[in-house]
Amino acid sequence: MPTRVLVPSGVLGLGFDREALARGVAARPDIICIDGGSTDSGPFSLGAGQSKYSRAATKSEWRALMLARAEAGVPLVIGTAGTCGTDSTVDWMYDITAELARELGQELRVARLYSSQPAARVAEAAAADRVTPLPPSPELRLEDLTNIVALAGAEQIQAALETGADIVIAGRTTDTATIAALPLSRGDAAGGAWHGAKIGECGALCSTNPTSGVILVDFDQTGFTVEPLATGARCTPHSVSAHMLYENSDPFRLFEPGGYLDVTGATYTALDDRRVRVEGSVWVPGRYTVKLEGARIAGYQTTILAILRDAHYAANAQAWVDRLTGFLHREIETRMGLARADYMLEFRLIGVDAALGALENRTGSPVEVGVLGIITARTQAEASEIGKLINPFVLHYPLTDDEDLPTFAFPYSPATTDRGALYEFALNHVMVLDDPMSAFRIEVSEIRTEVPA
Template identity: 75%
Template structure:
């Protein structure tokens, strides 16, 4: 038996080649699977329970995939709905799906797989010794868990298979591993476990395993000895190099990949070019182990206000860091004098955009920019305090002189008002695994009709 999985893109919201999608549908896949999540942009989505992707872009792409599903007559599955896979973003995807079903005249059964965890469940698991830290992991306790904005558990193939077993046309998953939606059906149909997990890892980011990553669409055939992968865009080729290299992507070990219930070992895998477009992979192994699910949590870490000035006068461009350090010391004293606040009541940092804004002290490139953007970031316990500090420092960010014997400078504010309230700041606060006896015990399914 062969199980054919069509992967339209690495993530919903980034786009894909529609002609390539049509080509993939014409090849009669057994399932269409796409990821909807990412932690690449940090903890905000999980903390806020919101997608980082545009609703309009998400809806436009989901429309094409719902039409492709109807043409192919197979299930359509999305993993980690709405970037973070929280309950709120699963429901966000459900609302989009219901809208499109009505617009397209489709009557559908939709399964929602929820992955969000109540704090009390994690507290109980912690007390029972079923929560284990990964490396690195912050210290956690009951109070810290209760203070988290959102906690999710990463489901594996077992949870996706339970959703598939409902017979739903569309499955909207909460947080699951990137590979779970792709490997679930091949494993349920008895294909080789090592090949199923390995092929899912290769296809998780769509055409990133090809010579044209932005084309998006990948087709994977799974069978009892391995898998074959092919890019659907005419301009994209899968080669042994491009396919094998994807084991390096977002993976600390290029030969092992841990998933709920075990790990994938590809040390014995061999990659063969069947032709200019297709690669055959065999020899991967699945090593069963204890059933654990990874936990992700985000908590509020204060509120932020930002301010930016642009330095263009050569004297200040050359001495930007010196100016920022001197300004920081002056403003710290002003905030204490006028507001009675001292660190750690707040933090104030300046980043030199164009000098070392990304890497800070780790920057090893040197150059002479024409201008330097100075980004000030204020973090405090409340938005009111952060906003007040932002307004207090405003005139000096605009006019502060480097030395006392020079004329008062005037820098450029790129927008007005110069300060921007960013709202709550979130931080990741869990990097642990939780042991489960029953894979579904920390997840729940809801099945509904739409359209």
Template identity: 85%
Template sequence: MPTRVLVPSGVLGLGFDRTALARGVAMRPDIICIDGGSTDSGPFSLGAGQSKYSRAATKSEWRSLMQARAELGVPLVIGTAGTCGTDSTVDWMHDITVELAAELGQSLKIARLYCSQPVARIATAVQQGQVTPLTPAPELDLSNLSNIVALAGAEHIQAALNTGADIVIAGRTTDTATIAALPLARGDAAGGAWHGAKIAECGALCSTNPTSGVIMVDFDADGFTVEPMAETAACTPHSVSAHMLYENSDPFRLYEPGGHLDVTDARYTALDARRVRVEGSRWVPGPYTVKLEGARIGGYQTTIMAILRNAHYARNAQAWVDRLTGFLTGEIESRMGLTTADYTLEFRLIGVNGALGDLENRSGDPVEVGVLGIITARSQDEAAEIGKLINPFVLHYPLTDDEELPTFAFPYSPATTNRGALYEFALNHVLHLDDPMSAFRIELSQTDAKVPA
């Protein structure tokens, strides 16, 4: 019998096709697996230990999945709970689960897999030569880190499932670990288990209708078969094979705890208009390492926005910003006693080069340019004070000395916004483990069924 895994979406909180989910449930999968986040949106979630997704959206989607789990009587697993997978976001997801269990009248055994790492543990591992940098990696500095997580693998999810849990809420995991865990435990082909997990980890992104969300994967001793659950979606050899390049620099290899996947000899066959069969993937065992991610506060930010619509200034926006920056640097030093070693002031021209900088390919002059000023300083008070100091000049500063004083537009009042802490990634290393569970822990809880009010 194949191991059938239902993946409702690439991430909880992004949404999925409810009709497609129902179709997947009707096919009686052995487990439901979904991802809860990643580092795609930058270091803030990890640094702050917060989910980027709405609690209301998360709860609404998790309710549907908990109902599907109850109907099927199979485990429900989420990895990288709460975007970043810190202990705090595992607990956040656990609170939502307990709340829903009470509302739905469900009695549940819940396993929480915690992946946060104490600084002292990592410092000891560094001294023992058990931490190795990846490429690129920042200089190893463990001071002032707000959060460190280790990415759990299939072994950790298997350990949580072995408790008999109905629901597994895992901290930071590799994108594939939750999906590969059960097929590997059942003895399905290791290469196929990891490859199929990689293809399915973003839900219907491996299909012709990426936003439909829901994917079913059947794993067996020779490979896997993948099928989207939405009627408007189809998997093709191209859409499936191409997903090996998603968030992966090598189209043939994918590194995971304990080895790597090699799909050099994989064969992709269309079984029909919707399903693709894949065989020939290989799993190559290697040292057991888990990736480390860490974040720290890199300063505090205040932003200011002005709109240039006067054709003369829109056409010469970069020259205006260059002149303004030089002037403001002098004003900040003379009035606040700060040098550019104490803060940064950056202007981005929205509509000109705000996203790609010098790589922007633009023809013609813009009608309107948004000037976004980003101030980063040692404290929020200092960043806010710089924002107030530069405010009148961002509103009224001339391009040349011999022209009238211009007036621009602020899109909101007050013109400055305090953004709070700016976090930065501080680790891109791997931790070598003799025992996969030695840096992780599992805690169990039980909810008692009650009749909903």
């Protein structure tokens, strides 16, 4: 019998087709797997240990999945809970689960897989030459990291499932681990398990209707078959094979804990107008390593936003910013005594180069230009003070000395906003483990519905 994995969406919080989910449950899956996050949105979630998704959206979608799990009678697994997979976001997800269990009257065994790493453990491994940098990699400096996580693989998910858990809430995992775990433990082809997990990691992104979310992946001893469940959605050899390029620098190899997937010899066959069959993928075992991710505070930020609508200023926005920036640096040094090395002041022109900055190679004639000033300093108080100092000049500074003082628009008052801590990624390394569980821990909780006396 094949191992059938139901994937409701590429990530919890992004939404999915509820009718397609019902079809998936009716297809009698062996497990329901969904991802909870990634590093796609930058280092803030990891640095702060917070989910980027709203609690309300998470609870709404998780409610539907908990009901689907109960109807199907199979385990429900989420990886990288709470966007970043720190211990704090695993517990955040557990609190939502316990709250829903009480509301739904469900009695559950919940396994929490924790992925956070104490700095001392990583330092000890580094001293033993068991931590290796990946390019590009920052200097290994552990003393000021706010959070460190290790990416769990299939073995850690398998250990959580072996507790008999109805629900597994995992910390940081590889995107594929939750999907590959059960097929691997059942003896399905290792190459097919990892390849199918890679194709299914983002739900229906491997189909012609990527926003529909829900797919089924059937694994067996020679490969896997993938099928989208939304009405009108189709998987094609092109849409499936193309997903090996998604977030992967090598279209033929994918590294995971304990080895790598090689799809050089894989074949993609359309079984009909919806399903694709894949065979020929190979798993190449290797040393057991887990990737490390870490974040640290890189400063504190304040932003300011003004809008240039005068045609003369909109057409000469870059020249205005260049002149303003030099003036402001002199004012900050004179009035606050800060050297350039003590802070950063950057202006991005929305409608001109806000996304790419100096790399922008397209030009246009916008009606208005938004001027976003970004101040980064050693403390929030310092960044806020710089923001207040530059405020009147960002809103009234002239393009030349012989022009009338201009007036610009600003969309909100005050024009400055304190953003708080700015985080940066500070680890891109792998750590060798002799035992896959040595850097992870599992806690199992029984959630019981109280019966009125």
